[in-house]
Structures are given as C-alpha cells and as structure tokens.
Amino acid sequence: MENEPHHKAPRPGLVPPYFRPVIPAAATSALLHVMDxxxxxxxxxxxxxxxxxxxxxxxxxxxxxxxxxxxxxxxxGLRNADGSGVVAGLTAICDVHGYHRTENGVEPDEGDLILRGYHIGDLVAGARSERRFGYEEVSYLLLAGELPDQAELDDFNERIDVRRSLPRGYLSLFPRTTASSSIMNVLQRATLLLYAFDEAPDDTSPEHEVDVALSLLARLPRIAAVASTAYSAEAAQEQLRIPPITGGLSMAETILDVLRGDAGYTPEEAQVLDTMLMLHAEHGGGNNSTFSTRVLSSSGTDAYSAYAAAMGSLKGPKHGGANYKVGQMIDDVAEHVRSAGDDDEVRAYLRRIAAKDAFDGTGLLYGIGHAVYTKSDPRAVLIRRYAAKLAGQKGMEERFRLINAIERLAPGVVQEARGTSKPLCANVDLYAGFVYDMLDIPAEMHTPIFAIARLSGWAAHRMEELYGASRIIRPAYVSVAEARDYAPMAER
Structure with missing residues (x-):
C-alpha cells in the first residue's frame, strides 16, 4: 500500500532491539554531562x-x-525607512519578492520566491506531479545554476551517498560534544570539528567548496540525529544508539530514517518533509544567516567556519528559531481559548499577547509578518495545503483550525496594536513547526532541519561571494561618542 510505513530489515545475525550500534556510556556524553x-x-x-x-x-x-x-x-538593521532592505550586493541565485517600488514608495504585492529564475511553486509542483523527491534537484540548481537532467541528478546523488559515513575517529570525539540543550549548538561544533578531518580545510577552490557542501549535505542529517539521540539518551539515562547508514535515500527519507529508526515512515510523510526542505533551501542573500555566510566568506575564511556562523545566526528566535517560538505560542493560545472556531475569543487572546499581557510578554505574535513579504508568503501558502491534508490523516484538525484562525486574525491584531495599515501575512514559521510535529520530529530538531535544508543556499551564496564580489564586507558605523580627557586613577 502507498502509505504503509517503510520498515528496515535487520542486518544478518542481529535481532531487535540490536539493529543499531551502541556506544557505551563511558564513551559518550550521555550520563557523563558535567556542568562547569x-x-x-x-x-x-x-x-x-x-x-x-x-x-x-x-x-x-x-x-x-x-x-x-x-x-x-x-x-x-540595514533597513530603509519604509522597511525594505538596503541593497548590499547583487545575486543571480534568488529573488524574494513581496512588493513593488513605485514613485509613491513601496507597493505591497503577493509574495513569490524565485530560485535561479524558477518560481518555487513550479519547482514543488514539478516534483510532486512526477511523484519524486525535489530537494536534491533544488540543491543542484542552487549549486550549479541549472536544473539537472537525470544523469546529472544521479551523479549528484551518488556524490552525496559516498560521503554519508563519518570520518574514522570522529564518533569517538563527537558524542562527547553533544551534551547540550540545543542541537543547533551541537551542529555548529560538529561542523567545526569536521574541519580537523579535512586534508585541505582552507582550500577555497570551486572543486573543494562543492566537495565540502556535498559532504555536509550527506553528513548533517546523521550528525543531527546522533545529537538528538544523545540528548534523549541523557534525559532518559540510557546508552546512546547510533543510527546505521542507509544508502540510496533522499534527504527527506534520510532524516526520517535516522529519526524514526525501526518504526518506519510513509511515502506521503517523506514527500511532505521533502516539500519543507525545498521551501527552506534558499531565501535570498539578505536573510540573516545567509548574509552571515557572505560576510565570513568575504574574509576568505574556510567553509566550515562560514557555515557554523550561519547556523549560529539561524538559531536565533528572530530567524530560524522562530518556528520553536511559534509552537510555544500556539500551545499557549490553545490553553486559553476554548474553541478554535470562535473568532472573537481567539482575537481577544491575541490582543492580550500583542499588549504584552500574555504569553512571553514581548508583544510579538510569532509567525506573523516578514521583512519582505507583505500580502503573502508563498512558502506558507504552499505548506498550508499539505498541512491541512496531513492534519486530517493525523487527527489534528482542531490544531490546524486554530493555526488557521491565527493566520486570519493576527495580522489585524498587530496592525491595531501598532497603529499601522501596513499589510502583514503569516510566514512559513506559522506552519513549519506544526508540520514537523505531525511528522513526529522532536521539537529540538525543528531548526536543525531548517539548517540542513538551507545549507544548499548558504553554499551557493558563499561561492558567489568568493568568486563574484570578491571584496571583504566592511560597512561603516558613525561614532557618536564625545571626546573626553583622561583622568589619573586617583582623580576618578
């Protein structure tokens, strides 16, 4: 049957629950995590x-x-007075469209995300209509500049497949670095650790840059899964079980394979996750983590340092970490609203959040508004469709109705609270965490999966900065400090 879970068969001579290699407690951070x-x-x-x-x-x-x-x-914030971004460079990689510039200023428009000239909606629809995975195709497009034919895509996938295993000796070091409440923090350190296993880590030639990108695309899902497993093992005081490598899988299947283990997953679940990866793969040179990649790359530093910095940026709650805050906010609304179908009740509680009288006291409605998109976020529009279908299959229609109500009502609440008529829309974060929850992906893995997907975009922008602009980024700051006379210690 189409939606029956894929189950992994045991390797010869092994029976459950010993499918997975076990790292003893003495060799892992689990059970040995000691604070400063x-x-x-x-x-x-x-x-x-x-x-x-x-x-x-x-x-x-x-x-x-x-x-x-x-x-x-x-x-x-490198923003103009009208909220649009200051032009900091040129790119042929991506166009994030949310408004038109006219003589009268910024004119709101329906959102669009265009990768190397292709609309994201067309890329997603193309993969779905042919019932195949699309993230690898998008990855190739971002790195190579053109859509691959079948032979080029097969070659691309093979190059990723041969790098899935981690370097010999890596796992004897890596688990000791996994004791953290943040898997994003672990991914940063794990990426920097791979520098030590690269024979030419400071090589910035195109060939080496592509090799590093392919290696990280192959290894980050496994690294994140080991980190997540170690996090769970430590919490449960259990030994760490390392997921085995399964070749020939797409990125979406690989992530579900290492997280679900022997429980398996359905083809439809993998397709939904693949769509999420496609939507997260790239979002322009101005987003904070990609700009961080470009800033570090402009100095000529190594790829591992640039990508680790990007991960540090993505971790922030104002960027990729927002999907985690959205989930917390939705939980809070659900606790205080009796019916998702009562717009007046939902609106009233959203007003309390906007007034800093509820939830986290910041006044922010997470998942609402965007730096570029005005009328709509094309990623949210696309994923809402898949979220609705999956919610019906998972029995989570009430949660979907609540999120949908927030999407409809929150923009007006924010406009009212801020005294503005500027159009606001739901962004992709409003639905991303919900989709990951329905896929049984742990909350601590939501942002790491975003990072794994975005690596393709980071790599494309890194190479464009290295070989195109080729000038260190160094904006100016105006000093407003007053001149003062130095006073000896006794006179202070």
Missing part, C-alpha cells in the same frame, strides 16, 4: 554596588537617542 563547577562571576563574586557600572554601563550606553539614527542617515 565554577559559577559565573555574578554568582561567585556577587553583585555589590561596586559592580553596577561594569554590568550596566555598556547596555545603558547602547540605548542611544533614536533621533541620532535619522540625523546621521543610519539604516538600522
């Missing part, structure tokens, strides 16, 4: 008044008069 025995200075030394300037001076100075930004023509 030395408390932070503010705890060990305390916070007497003499330390006030040290701890508060820098943050107080940072709270500058907002008028100074206008006076000096500073574009805060």
């Amino acid at each position: 025995v030395s408390p932070m200075p503010s705890v060990s030394v305390g916070r007497p008044p003499v330390s006030d300037l040290l701890y508060k001076g820098g943050s107080d100075l940072a709270m500058q008069d907002q008028a100074l930004y206008e006076q000096h023509g500073v574009k805060r």
Whole structure:
C-alpha cells in the first residue's frame, strides 16, 4: 500500500532491539554531562554596588537617542525607512519578492520566491506531479545554476551517498560534544570539528567548496540525529544508539530514517518533509544567516567556519528559531481559548499577547509578518495545503483550525496594536513547526532541519561571494561618542 510505513530489515545475525550500534556510556556524553563547577562571576563574586557600572554601563550606553539614527542617515538593521532592505550586493541565485517600488514608495504585492529564475511553486509542483523527491534537484540548481537532467541528478546523488559515513575517529570525539540543550549548538561544533578531518580545510577552490557542501549535505542529517539521540539518551539515562547508514535515500527519507529508526515512515510523510526542505533551501542573500555566510566568506575564511556562523545566526528566535517560538505560542493560545472556531475569543487572546499581557510578554505574535513579504508568503501558502491534508490523516484538525484562525486574525491584531495599515501575512514559521510535529520530529530538531535544508543556499551564496564580489564586507558605523580627557586613577 502507498502509505504503509517503510520498515528496515535487520542486518544478518542481529535481532531487535540490536539493529543499531551502541556506544557505551563511558564513551559518550550521555550520563557523563558535567556542568562547569565554577559559577559565573555574578554568582561567585556577587553583585555589590561596586559592580553596577561594569554590568550596566555598556547596555545603558547602547540605548542611544533614536533621533541620532535619522540625523546621521543610519539604516538600522540595514533597513530603509519604509522597511525594505538596503541593497548590499547583487545575486543571480534568488529573488524574494513581496512588493513593488513605485514613485509613491513601496507597493505591497503577493509574495513569490524565485530560485535561479524558477518560481518555487513550479519547482514543488514539478516534483510532486512526477511523484519524486525535489530537494536534491533544488540543491543542484542552487549549486550549479541549472536544473539537472537525470544523469546529472544521479551523479549528484551518488556524490552525496559516498560521503554519508563519518570520518574514522570522529564518533569517538563527537558524542562527547553533544551534551547540550540545543542541537543547533551541537551542529555548529560538529561542523567545526569536521574541519580537523579535512586534508585541505582552507582550500577555497570551486572543486573543494562543492566537495565540502556535498559532504555536509550527506553528513548533517546523521550528525543531527546522533545529537538528538544523545540528548534523549541523557534525559532518559540510557546508552546512546547510533543510527546505521542507509544508502540510496533522499534527504527527506534520510532524516526520517535516522529519526524514526525501526518504526518506519510513509511515502506521503517523506514527500511532505521533502516539500519543507525545498521551501527552506534558499531565501535570498539578505536573510540573516545567509548574509552571515557572505560576510565570513568575504574574509576568505574556510567553509566550515562560514557555515557554523550561519547556523549560529539561524538559531536565533528572530530567524530560524522562530518556528520553536511559534509552537510555544500556539500551545499557549490553545490553553486559553476554548474553541478554535470562535473568532472573537481567539482575537481577544491575541490582543492580550500583542499588549504584552500574555504569553512571553514581548508583544510579538510569532509567525506573523516578514521583512519582505507583505500580502503573502508563498512558502506558507504552499505548506498550508499539505498541512491541512496531513492534519486530517493525523487527527489534528482542531490544531490546524486554530493555526488557521491565527493566520486570519493576527495580522489585524498587530496592525491595531501598532497603529499601522501596513499589510502583514503569516510566514512559513506559522506552519513549519506544526508540520514537523505531525511528522513526529522532536521539537529540538525543528531548526536543525531548517539548517540542513538551507545549507544548499548558504553554499551557493558563499561561492558567489568568493568568486563574484570578491571584496571583504566592511560597512561603516558613525561614532557618536564625545571626546573626553583622561583622568589619573586617583582623580576618578
């Protein structure tokens, strides 16, 4: 049957539950996670008044008069006054379209995501209509600049397949670095650790750059799965079981294979995850993590450092980490709203969140609004369709109705709270976490999967920066500090 789970057969001579190699507790961070025995200075030394300037001076100075930004023509956040991004470079990789520029300023428009000239909707529809996986095709498109024919795609997949295994000796070191509440933090360290196993890690030739990108595409799903498994093993005080390598799988199947293990997954679940990976693969040079990649790459540093920095950026709750905050917010709304079908009740609670009177007190409605998209986020439009179908199959229609209500009502609530008529739409994060939950993907893996998918885009932008712009990125900052006379210690 089409949607029956794929189950892995045991290797010869093995019977459940011994399908997976086991790393003893003595060789892994699980059961051995020891926190720093030395408390932070503010705890060990305390916070007497003499330390006030040290701890508060820098943050107080940072709270500058907002008028100074206008006076000096500073574009805060590299944004123009109308919210559009300051042009920082040229790219042939991606166009994130959300508005038109006219004589009257920015005119809102329906969102579109265009990769190397192809609309994301067409790329997704093409893969789905032919009942095949599309992420690898998108990856090839981003890296090579053209859509692959079957022979080129087969060659691409083979090159990824031969790099799935981790370097000899890596697993004796890597598990000791996995003890963390953040799998994104683990992915950063794991990526930097791979630098030590590369014979020419500082080689920035096109051939080596592509090889590193292919290697990380092959290995990051396994690395993330080991980190997630170690996290769970530590919480349950169990030994760490390492997922075996299964060749010939797509990226989506690989992720589900290592996370689901012997439980298996259905073809439809893999197709939905593949769509998510396609939607997350690339989103323009101006998004924070990709710009981080370009900034580091412009210095000529190695690929591992650039990608680790991008992961650090993506981890932030204002960027890729937003999908985790969205899930928490939806949980909170569900706890305080009796019926997802009661728009008045849902709207009233969203108003409390916007007024900083509920949820996390920030006043932010996560999953709503975007730096570029105005009327619609094409990724959210696409994934909503798949989320609705999957919700029906998983018995999660009520959760979907609540998310759909938030999508309809939250923009108006935000406009009301901010006193603006600027169009707002749901972004992809509003549905991403929900889809991952329905695929039984642990919450700590939501952003790492985003990172795994986005690696293709990061690699494409890194190479465009290395071989195209080829100039270190160094914007200017206007100093507003006043000149002061130095005073001897006795006179201070």
